Amino acid sequence: MSIYPRKDCKGITIDFYYRGVRCRETVKLPSTKANLRYAENLHATIQHEIATNTFEFRKHFPHSKTRAANIFGNALAGNMTVEDALLIWFDSNQIRWKTSTKKSNSQAIHSHLIPAFRDIRLVDLNVGMIKEWMSHFTCSNKRINNILIPLRGMLKDSFMDGMIQQNPMDRIQNLPVQTREPKPFNPDEKTRILHSLPDQAANFFNFAFHTGLRTGELIALRWSDIDWEKLVVRVSKSFTSGEETTTKTRKSVRDVLLFEPALDALHAQKSFTFEKTQRIFHNPRTNKPWTDDGQIRKRYWIPALKKAGVDYREPYQTRHTYASSMLSAGEHPVWISNQMGHSNTSMMFQRYARWIPEMFPHAGEKIREVWSQNGHG
Numbered sequence: 284m285s286i287y288p289r290k291d292c293k294g295i296t297i298d299f300y301y302r303g304v305r306c307r308e309t310v311k312l313p314s315t316k317a318n319l320r321y322a323e324n325l326h327a328t329i330q331h332e333i334a335t336n337t338f339e340f341r342k343h344f345p346h347s348k349t350r351a352a353n354i355f356g357n358a359l360a361g362n363m364t365v366e367d368a369l370l371i372w373f374d375s376n377q378i379r380w381k382t383s384t385k386k387s388n389s390q391a392i393h394s395h396l397i398p399a400f401r402d403i404r405l406v407d408l409n410v411g412m413i414k415e416w417m418s419h420f421t422c423s424n425k426r427i428n429n430i431l432i433p434l435r436g437m438l439k440d441s442f443m444d445g446m447i448q449q450n451p452m453d454r455i456q457n458l459p460v461q462t463r464e465p466k467p468f469n470p471d472e473k474t475r476i477l478h479s480l481p482d483q484a485a486n487f488f489n490f491a492f493h494t495g496l497r498t499g500e501l502i503a504l505r506w507s508d509i510d511w512e513k514l515v516v517r518v519s520k521s522f523t524s525g526e527e528t529t530t531k532t533r534k535s536v537r538d539v540l541l542f543e544p545a546l547d548a549l550h551a552q553k554s555f556t557f558e559k560t561q562r563i564f565h566n567p568r569t570n571k572p573w574t575d576d577g578q579i580r581k582r583y584w585i586p587a588l589k590k591a592g593v594d595y596r597e598p599y600q601t602r603h604t605y606a607s608s609m610l611s612a613g614e615h616p617v618w619i620s621n622q623m624g625h626s627n628t629s630m631m632f633q634r635y636a637r638w639i640p641e642m643f644p645h646a647g648e649k650i651r652e653v654w655s656q657n658g659h660g
Contacts, residue, residue: 286322288314295322299329301338302444303375306351308344336445363446365400365408372437382526391430405441410451417455424458431457465603465634466596468492473604475591483555483567484583488601489548490564494539495605495623498576498598499523500530505561509549514541518624525574535624606631610638 286297294311295318310325312318325343332338340347340355355363369392377385399416400408413434420427435452442450468476473492477485491501499521508517515538521530530536541549549563556565562572566582573579576598584598602623609619620631 285326286319288319295319297322297326297329299326299333301333301340301351301355302371304351304355304371306349306355308347308349308352363405365403365405366397368405368441368446369396369433369437372433372440375440376436381523381528383523383528387429388433392433395430396434406447408438408447408451410454413451413455423460425460428457428460431455462634465607466600467604467607468593468596468600472591472593476587476593479587479590480583481567483552483565484579484587486548486552486555487564487579488584488587488598490545490552491598491601492604493542493545493548495602495609496539497521497535497602497624498579500535501564502562502573502576502579503527504563506557506563507561509541509563510538513538514546515539516541516545522573522575530624534626537621537624539622603635606635607638610635 285299286295288294289296289309292314294309295314296307296309298305298307300306310318310322312321329338329343340352344352373388373392377388380388400412403412417427417431420430431452438447438450438452441447477489477492480488487501490496491498494516496504496516496518500518502522503520504516504518508519510517517538519530519536521528521535552563555570556563560572564573565571566573566578568582580598585595588595606619606623609622610616616631616635617628620628623631625631
């Protein structure tokens with residue numbers, strides 16, 4: 284409802300959104316038919332002005348003391364603080380985010396950005412202030428880049444809305460992040476690890492080693508995702524921060540071919556969960572679906588590696604093991620990339636470059652022959 288009489292009978296409320304913020308302002312008139320009609324016309328005028336970028340808050344509500352009025356009443360002249368801008372940006376965008384993204388951005392805003400820039404006016408925030416603040420961080424470059432995400436988003440929107448004349452983040456690049464080198468397990472290590480795990484956990488990791496699925500994708504798998512005729516698993520969901528969500532990217536939705544070891548893991552798991560529940564893999568201790576990857580790592584993965592006498596690597600290395608095994612066997616990198624749900628095939632060549640030469644032991648011989656014939660050898 285765009286307008287409605289106040290419950291205390293002290294006026295008529297006009298309800299509208301401006302720059303992603305819900306504004307509820309009061310016109311101090313009795314709620315007669317004529318006044319309600321006036322309020323409707325005022326609401327229509329405001330909507331038109333917002334659409335044509337000519338809306339001026341104080342022109343319509345000169346004496347308002349609401350938070351929206353304090354923020355927008357003279358925003359272009361510089362009344363809005365960085366704190367207000369960050370909170371508005373968060374409220375306006377959170378409906379589109381996954382729970383994990385919402386949690387990460389909220390933590391960055393409340394634990395880092397607001398304490399650093401709380402009372403600074405949005406129009407006064409500059410490159411020097413941001414770089415000075417960044418220089419005191421002792422955490423990893425990746426963590427700093429993540430903390431910058433809400434600040435980047437807010438300043439980009441503020442610039443696009445005309446609230447600031449320059450975006451200081453345009454001159455601040457993300458810090459370089461060194462991608463962790465894949466450290467896949469060799470066949471002997473893989474066997475020892477699986478033999479060190481109890482039944483359901485062994486099935487879980489056997490399936491992981493031979494499908495390359497991410498941990499969240501494994502947790503979210505249902506028996507209905509298995510196509511027993513085509514021998515593929517349909518990956519379309521993930522489980523992160525206690526919530527089932529879509530996969531990491533659109534390209535992560537994929538059909539993954541099931542090889543014999545993965546099928547063996549499924550058949551072994553049938554006695555535990557098939558026809559009893561939708562989810563394939565359960566926590567052996569509770570016999571209920573996993574709720575987060577931390578349980579798997581702490582309760583089963585770490586003890587298994589210790590028992591097997593294998594140097595510790597995180598569970599994600601099962602995915603790297605799958606990729607390196609496929610490459611070493613001679614499967615095409617583009618096909619492998621599609622099986623793994625990479626956003627682009629360049630990731631396969633960048634991350635697994637040292638395994639690719641094994642696929643082409645005779646690489647270079649054809650061009651050598653051509654150039655030799657042309658007298659360039």
